[in-house]
Amino acid sequence: AQSVTQLDSQVPVFEEAPVELRCNYSSSVSVYLFWYVQYPNQGLQLLLKYLSGSTLVKGINGFEAEFNKSQTSFHLRKPSVHISDTAEYFCAVSVDTNAGKSTFGDGTTLTVKP
Amino acid sequence: DAGITQSPRYKITETGRQVTLMCHQTWSHSYMFWYRQDLGHGLRLIYYSAAADITDKGEVPDGYVVSRSKTENFPLTLESATRSQTSVYFCASFSVNYGYTFGSGTRLTVV
Numbered sequence: 001a002q003s004v005t006q007l008d009s010q011v012p013v014f015e016e017a018p019v020e021l022r023c024n025y026s027s028s029v030s031v032y033l034f035w036y037v038q039y040p041n042q043g044l045q046l047l048l049k050y051l052s053g054s055t056l057v058k059g060i061n062g063f064e065a066e067f068n069k070s071q072t073s074f075h076l077r078k079p080s081v082h083i084s085d086t087a088e089y090f091c092a093v094s095v096d097t098n099a100g101k102s103t104f105g106d107g108t109t110l111t112v113k114p
Numbered sequence: 115d116a117g118i119t120q121s122p123r124y125k126i127t128e129t130g131r132q133v134t135l136m137c138h139q140t141w142s143h144s145y146m147f148w149y150r151q152d153l154g155h156g157l158r159l160i161y162y163s164a165a166a167d168i169t170d171k172g173e174v175p176d177g178y179v180v181s182r183s184k185t186e187n188f189p190l191t192l193e194s195a196t197r198s199q200t201s202v203y204f205c206a207s208f209s210v211n212y213g214y215t216f217g218s219g220t221r222l223t224v225v
Contacts, residue, residue, distance in 0.1 A: 032142070034213045043118075043204055043216035044157075051210065083128045090157070100145035100164060106156040 002027040005104035021076040030032035033074040034092040120217035137205030145208040146188040150201040
């Protein structure tokens with residue numbers, strides 16, 4: 001079975017600073033990887049996904065993530081954050097043999113300070 | 115708008131009552147899910163369905179019942195509500211190309 005670990009439960013950062021939210025996974029088979037964002041009192045929405053091909057994937061709101069197979073990581077980055085990026089971020093993994101059932105990490109709360 | 119519609123948005127019920135949370139998708143995604151989200155526990159999978167008439171237990175299924183007679187609907191029933199079932203409930207569907215699409219959630223309070 002696959003698993004996901006988000007290495008930081010909370011990440012405080014100042015506005016316009018870069019940020020990296022870390023995600024490691026474990027799986028013995030090929031994976032699909034996702035990042036979701038949840039704003040207060042809302043459901044989760046897809047930020048970006050890795051299915052195959054280029055290991056650097058770009059998503060909405062200026063976020064990007066890099067799939068590193070050797071390190072089994074899928075870290076999320078943004079070069080310059082805004083106050084509006086304050087939210088909870090979830091990493092998720094699906095295996096290609098059962099793609100419909102993702103395993104979610106516990107979430108990372110990103111707080112952007114002025 | 116296309117997507118996942120959950121109803122009601124907010125619900126207060128009494129202990130011991132049966133309550134049903136509704137979920138409707140406008141696509142025809144095979145997979146649908148019910149999660150609960152509680153502070154300190156992240157998302158926990160209650161039940162999921164791979165297709166109409168196929169359902170399976172998730173991590174925390176006790177006290178819940180689901181059905182999926184049609185692809186687009188996936189209701190979740192609390193047979194006899196308890197205070198520990200106070201939570202925010204999210205329904206979702208999945209496709210490989212779009213990942214999970216979540217509804218806006220139902221905030222359930224059991225008093």
